[in-house]
Amino acid sequence: MTEYSTILVETRGRVGWITLNRPDALNALNSTLATELGDAVAAFDADEEIGCIVLIGSERAFAAGADIKEMADKSVRDMTVANPFAGFAAVARARTPLVAAVSGYALGGGCELAMMCDVILAADNAKFGQPEINLGVIPGLGGTQRLTRAVGTYKAAELILTGRMMDADEAERAGLVSRIVPVSDLADEALKTAETIASKSLPVAYAAKDALQAALESGLAEGLRFESRTFASLFALDDQKEGMAAFREKRSPHFMGR
Numbered sequence: 001m002t003e004y005s006t007i008l009v010e011t012r013g014r015v016g017w018i019t020l021n022r023p024d025a026l027n028a029l030n031s032t033l034a035t036e037l038g039d040a041v042a043a044f045d046a047d048e049e050i051g052c053i054v055l056i057g058s059e060r061a062f063a064a065g066a067d068i069k070e071m072a073d074k075s076v077r078d079m080t081v082a083n084p085f086a087g088f089a090a091v092a093r094a095r096t097p098l099v100a101a102v103s104g105y106a107l108g109g110g111c112e113l114a115m116m117c118d119v120i121l122a123a124d125n126a127k128f129g130q131p132e133i134n135l136g137v138i139p140g141l142g143g144t145q146r147l148t149r150a151v152g153t154y155k156a157a158e159l160i161l162t163g164r165m166m167d168a169d170e171a172e173r174a175g176l177v178s179r180i181v182p183v184s185d186l187a188d189e190a191l192k193t194a195e196t197i198a199s200k201s202l203p204v205a206y207a208a209k210d211a212l213q214a215a216l217e218s219g220l221a222e223g224l225r226f227e228s229r230t231f232a233s234l235f236a237l238d239d240q241k242e243g244m245a246a247f248r249e250k251r252s253p254h255f256m257g258r
């Protein structure tokens with residue numbers, strides 16, 4: 001397996017497990033981490049043996065945002081032409097389901113990275129926020145768009161305009177978090193959730209992600225049409241025949257990924 005300097009990558013059965021690993025900087029997202037994470041996610045995404053990818057940080061921080069020290073002296077050209085965050089595109093466009101396991105700080109780009117995932121599990125010590133306004137900028141990795149869709153216009157506006165953090169309970173109430181777990185159980189719960197997702201049919205999981213994405217990107221009528229066409233197309237899969245046969249035969253399905 002490729003060696004990286006800012007992340008740790010391993011496989012746990014059908015789960016791709018990526019640990020953000022810049023402990024001295026609370027996992028701040030520098031350009032090396034963005035590139036390495038993008039490469040690692042893309043490699044798992046291309047591997048049919050991987051049915052779910054977990055992103056996790058340390059107990060103290062999922063990620064405290066983009067690396068401010070690396071960014072501070074950049075120019076507009078540096079941030080656009082030589083976009084240091086280009087690697088994150090691979091996370092956002094991955095077809096394989098992603099679980100973010102968030103403990104401690106998920107701030108700025110850290111919160112935005114969690115929101116690129118499909119499921120956000122929060123430890124009870126998690127803290128979410130978009131504090132970019134305190135640095136004289138705005139969120140740059142999707143915060144104004146994904147947070148608004150997750151928690152609604154007014155909650156997102158308050159968080160982005162004040163820069164304040166919210167704890168795990170508030171984040172769950174607001175709809176940003178799928179589920180809260182005790183911090184000591186976070187890795188186990190993330191693995192269990194990822195194993196459950198990975199036990200399903202991979203092409204069906206892709207289809208579910210596509211339809212969920214359509215809910216964010218299209219109007220209701222178009223989204224419903226997309227869902228109904230996608231639903232019908234799944235009847236071409238062996239896994240649909242297997243899933244429904246298994247139900248009738250009162251046994252667990254054995255999905256083949258086709």
Ligand code: CAA
Pocket residue numbers: 024025026028029064065066067068069070105107108109110112131132135138139140141143
């Ligand atoms: N970038 C670079 N280094 C960071 C960092 C970041 N985002 N966050 C923390 N660090 C570093 C600190 O500089 C410190 O390093 P040194 O020991 O070398 O000084 C180390 O991590 C530990 O941090 P603190 O001593 O500050 O720890 P704390 O417990 O006192 O505070 C914190 C924790 C509240 C998270 C605080 O570190 C903090 O406010 N960090 C910045 C959060 C932030 O503003 N994030 C948004 C970044 S901009 C962005 O993300 C843009 C975008 O949308 C793409």
